[in-house]
Amino acid sequence: MEQKTSIYETIELCLLAGKIMLQSGAETYRVEDTMVRIATAFGLSESHSYVTPTALIFSTSGEQPAKLIRIEDRTTDLDKIALVNAISRRIALGELTAQEAKALLLQAQSASLNYKLPVQILAAALSSACFLIMFGGGWYDFPAAFLAGGAGFAASVYLHRLVQVKFFAEFSAALLVGLLALLFIWAGFGHEFDRIAVGSVMPLVPGLLITNAIRDLMAGHLVSGISKGADACLTAFAIGAGIAVALIFFR
Incomplete structure (x- = not known):
């Protein structure tokens, strides 16, 4: 026994x-x-x-x-x-x-080992602005990417808590980023939509998920690798669709 x-x-x-x-x-x-x-x-x-x-x-x-x-x-x-x-x-x-x-x-x-939500939003905003520079954007668009990236990440976190549908949260967050980027350009606060939008959605990109999917496939874990890859592709599609809707209907 x-x-x-x-x-x-x-x-x-x-x-x-x-x-x-x-x-x-x-x-x-x-x-x-x-x-x-x-x-x-x-x-x-x-x-x-x-x-x-x-x-x-x-x-x-x-x-x-x-x-x-x-x-x-x-x-x-x-x-x-x-x-x-x-x-x-x-x-x-x-x-x-x-x-x-x-x-x-x-x-x-x-244990709650994650940083507090305000710190995460600030980090997402700062990384968005830095990605803008890395992708060839100008410093004049730094504030616009900072605000749009932070708002998009905050919307993603809040909507994911409100509605347990990951696709909806990521699509809505990307749509918000696209709308803010267009608004900033319309108001003269930003200049290059593509740089602002691409930099601002980077915190939403499932980088770790893509890496794990490739690693699992290389290790022979086909079920996990394919499912994680499909999840990453769905997230990428949601982000792209959100930006596309903003461009099609509001530009």
Whole structure:
């Protein structure tokens, strides 16, 4: 009975670690590797894990039924990924018991490691303006890109919280960016629409998602790679459609 309880605790620990990493934007291979390493450290050397962007499946060679966890919300939080990696290394070195590791993982899961929303908006605004310069824009359009990029990012975050439809939030944010860019040009506050619009939508571009999709495809995780690539393409389409609607109907 004690052995079954230990196996059950190990499975729950592996699933918890994998869930935190997958929700934080980790690559599929990293999640699977971490789960298997944790299981091996606690004596389950024949364990198997299967990860997709929306689900975690973990099995221990028939001793326990396979367990599945559904993943609904995903974001980007590299700090949490690093924390789980550090905890898994300590487990592999024998420095943590299952109970201690679970407590640390629960603490990492509930921790708010992201910057506050005003800081994120400010960073998005500043990066938008810097992208404008990088793409060949002039310093005279720096304030316009700063304001449009910050407003677009803030709209994306707010709309995603209001309506759990990612496409709608990104489309609306890009539309707002396009409208602001046109408004600034009409008011004489900006000069080059294309530079302002491209720089301002860069914080919305799913760069990490594209990178992970390519990495998963190269590692042979075809399901995860294709699904992440499709998600990235849908986001890119939403951004492009928002700017296109602004140009077609309001220019």
